[in-house]
């Protein structure tokens with residue numbers, strides 16, 4: 001005697017039962033459903049059934065039907081739940097898709113059904129394959145599947161996976177309970193349509209992991225569609241997906257994140273979610289920015305202990321121990337500087353992390369004319385006091401070497417005053433490039449014409465580069481005549497001892513500009529977004545590569 005299984009088919013709040021035998025066909029079943037369920041139209045619904053471990057199996061063809069029956073018989077199951085999903089209420093997709101309509105048309109020998117494979121793929125979580133390209137999110141639909149499933153990462157991992165699962169399968173959920181010990185989520189259509197999808201997971205006290213305790217993974221609400229925009233795409237989900245990218249590329253922009261999500265996951269995210277997701281990922285990778293300042297305490301000790309010859313100082317406000325400034329120069333760099341050209345390019349670059357501030361740097365040049373960053377300082381701003389503190393530390397390094405070094409800098413007033421105080425009489429050249437840019441800004445092309453601008457710059461260049469006082473005098477007289485009052489005001493503000501070759505009391509070593517300091521700004525650029533400790537540590541690692 002042939003063994004039948006009983007199918008319990010539910011549509012909205014009604015259920016009918018029928019037997020499935022080896023003689024049953026999908027066409028018969030579809031016709032029966034349309035006859036029995038009011039309002040159900042052929043071509044406007046799909047069928048899914050659930051068996052243990054496989055909560056959402058498609059039932060579309062006779063072959064699906066055979067497999068379902070065989071599987072149930074092998075599993076010794078006598079009944080199966082079949083869910084009817086009505087797709088006609090979904091305006092965006094209410095066109096001529098149909099699985100079952102096509103089936104019946106084919107049975108009747110008609111070939112006019114305009115359904116395509118792509119059309120069918122628009123439904124029930126299959127729209128993710130709108131293009132042939134597989135998406136990284138494809139595996140998310142396997143994230144929630146059975147009672148007893150464990151999440152070693154606790155509530156946080158469970159919540160994240162639940163969001164990703166809902167995104168991929170195409171539904172929204174609401175938390176009915178949500179804390180560290182238990183999470184209960186229900187379908188957001190529960191109130192409106194009485195959908196019974198629900199998951200309950202709680203913490204296993206013995207292991208600390210989260211375990212699914214109950215799961216009804218069948219939706220009785222209207223069609224689910226995997227859309228490119230979803231309420232389930234939250235900043236925490238964004239953060240979990242980009243954390244490795246941020247680790248490798250901290251300067252990743254929110255706009256790039258938006259494009260990557262579209263490309264890799266087929267999902268549209270808002271600028272806010274991209275930005276905030278990045279902030280959360282930075283927090284995961286680099287830690288809390290405020291805590292990063294605390295970590296400088298052990299970092300300074302570790303540098304002194306493990307990197308012999310280093311100079312590292314953490315300066316805090318007396319009494320309250322609040323961070324003021326930090327100086328570091330690594331031992332290997334100090335030892336190597338003795339063999340470098342006696343030049344120092346001094347500059348500051350602003351930091352872009354939450355607490356901003358300035359990164360001060362003194363860079364030298366090695367015998368191969370290569371970049372040689374030596375000392376770094378983190379301060380709140382370029383004040384005379386901060387520059388003095390930084391230069392005093394530099395003096396601790398330089399004075400024992402007994403070498404006179406030529407400094408190059410722009411003309412920051414705080415730095416100029418500090419230089420006079422810490423290194424009085426040491427050769428200090430003002431960057432020719434900065435002076436030239438200042439002068440250019442006084443003769444804009446629109447007001448004075450390019451010819452005059454070029455003439456003024458050429459004459460100023462001669463003043464800076466000529467090597468005798470006589471040549472300087474001639475060039476300067478001509479410059480004052482050509483440039484008139486504006487040049488006079490500009491020149492009166494400069495000290496020729498600090499920019500003109502002819503009067504410079506020291507060696508230029510072929511340098512006239514602070515260009516190396518600008519290179520440093522580019523070199524360190526990637527780290528300027530980071531909290532203070534990863535910033536310093538990033539520089540140290542980069543130095544090791546540079547000097548290796």
Ligand SMILES: [Zn+2]
Nearest residue numbers: 187195219221
């Ligand atoms: Zn639902």
